[in-house]
Amino acid sequence: MDTLTGLLDGPKARGAFLLRSILTPPWSLRIEDRAPLSVVTMVRGDAWILPERGTPLLLHPGDVAIVRGPEPYTVADDPDTPVDVIVGPGQVCTKGGVDVSEVMSLGVRTWGQGREGDRASSVVLSGTYQAEHEIGQRLLGCLPALLVRPAGTGADDTLVHLLAAEIGRNEPGQELVLDRILDLLVVSVLRSWLAAPDSGAPAWYRAQHDQVVGPVLRLMHDDPATAWTVAELAQRVGVSRAGLARRFTALVGEPPMAYLAGWRLAVAADLLREPECTVAFAARKVGYSNAFALSAAFKRVRGVSPQEHRRLAATGSQPQAAGFSGPAETVILAG
CATH class of the missing domain: 1.10.10.60 (Homeodomain-like)
Known part of the structure; x- marks a missing residue:
């Protein structure tokens, strides 16, 4: 087993939480679910991702952001938009202290306050590994807090389109299909990161x-x-x-x-x-x-x-392992 395979053998989603969010500006989601790893990508519109510690970063359609938990972060249409919804443990969404998880449901794995055909609405895809053993501490310990792969710079563009097409389907075995697409997307981005010069890889x-x-x-x-x-x-x-x-x-x-x-x-x-x-x-x-x-x-x-x-x-409260800690800053992969 080469070291790349040994490292990337970690991601094995098991019933990962995947969601398509349709949101009309102004909108701002505060993610406090303490998940070990999350993936965020834009299908339509731009969005800002604001780490708890670090510089806000603008995501364009097709960009893929990998966020290492368990620290909270915010995704919003603008850095100055006040937080409207808080996503807590178990993916429970609250607004003003009231659970709106069901109220804002728009169908199969679709959620928000926008309309499907409204071009002014942003469409965000998110995938969340809900347990640390699905990732592996060896991999988590190497990752930066925020890793972004711009659209058009990797072979995983196809996987983003595939995820967008499959996330709203409700076919037999669909959960397994989505888990594997999420795994492949994460591995593809991480492989690009590890291969990039001066990436901060261990x-x-x-x-x-x-x-x-x-x-x-x-x-x-x-x-x-x-x-x-x-x-x-x-x-x-x-x-x-x-x-x-x-x-x-x-x-x-x-x-x-x-x-x-x-x-x-x-x-x-x-x-x-x-x-x-x-x-x-x-x-x-x-x-x-x-x-x-x-x-x-x-x-x-x-x-x-x-x-x-x-x-x-x-x-989900375990400290990072000594000797395998990675960079804490945001890393943006070059084209």
Whole structure:
């Protein structure tokens, strides 16, 4: 498994919340649902996306914005438009403290206060991953707070049109179809981001192209359960132990064994988000001798036990994992 596949294997929507909003200006939606990841794209009209911390950004039709949670953000026709509707946990929409989720329904996965044929109305598509285990902490930890891919700069334009066409349909298996389209759209945008020069992608991802460090990273990612040593890894790629240690540290930012330890815990953290995964099973999968050894390492590095980690992940209140944090600023992909 290459490092790109290992990273992008995360998005697996399961009953994601997808919605087409038809909104007549002035309008402003405050999103406080604490979702781990959301996608926003315009079908008609422009909209401003205002992160909780950061510079407001104008979205044009076809632009795709990926917003990393759980911090709130606002989508509006103008940065100065007062918030009209608040979208809370469970996608409950309130206006003046009153639940308007049903009142503003316009049909299948369609909502708002505009009219279908009104060209003055904005049409917004949104997709929300509602649980962190659908994304994976390894990926979330790498992402900027706001990532935007302008229209016409990637192959995912086709996916935006497909999502727009499918979101209002009510066919058998439609939820699964929409989940997979959302996954493909997210992966396509993230792949463009990771490949872009100076994108802020993590150092270990950029290092995969190195002829020495790249193969070592693939060995670690492909089989974290193996009892790797620097000497064995160096032998596999045909360099000296000291040479590998120096080169790996220079490119990745930490020594090989420190990186491997962090990677093992990141994989374990993702595994433990699955209710059926035991601590003992996760330990075996990532190279710890038993559940006690994994628990001790988990507590030492992350500050919580595996059980507490599972509870926090379920409530969406888990802090970001150390060692896999990404840029906090807005990133706009160039054409």
